Amino acid sequence: MKTAHDLVSAAKNQITEVAVAEAQDACDQADIVIDVREPAEYAAGHIAGAISIPRGVLEFKVNDLPANKGADTNLLVYCKTSGRAALAAQSLEALGYKQVVSIAGGFEAWVEAGKPTVRPHEGVDFG
Incomplete structure (x- = not known):
C-alpha cells in the first residue's frame, strides 16, 4: 500500500x-494562477489574482x-x-497541459517569504 506522502513524492519527481x-x-508570467486549497483556506488569504479551484474538482x-x-x-x-x-x-499534465508549475512550499512558504496576500473584502495585506 502507498500513502498520500508516497503519491506526493512521486508527483514531485515528475x-x-x-x-x-x-x-x-x-x-x-502565468496565464492562470490556481489555488487548489479548500474554499475556506482561500477565503482566509490567497495570492492576488489566483482563482480558487479545490483539488477535488480541478480536472472538471x-x-x-x-x-x-x-x-x-x-x-x-x-x-x-x-x-x-x-x-x-x-x-494537469496528464490532461495535456504543457506549461504547469507548482510553488515549492506552497502558500505557507509564500507568506513566510513576506510576499503579499489578498483576503476578500480586505484588499492587499503585506504581512
Missing part, C-alpha cells in the same frame, strides 16, 4: 516546482476557465504546503 524566491515572476473545472488557451496555457498551482499542488500539477 512536475516542475518553482522556488518561492521566483514565485512572483512565475505568477506574473480547468477547461472551462475563460483564460484557458488549451495545452499551451501557462498554469501555476499552489496549495498550503505544496502536496496537493504537486498532485494537481501531475493531473
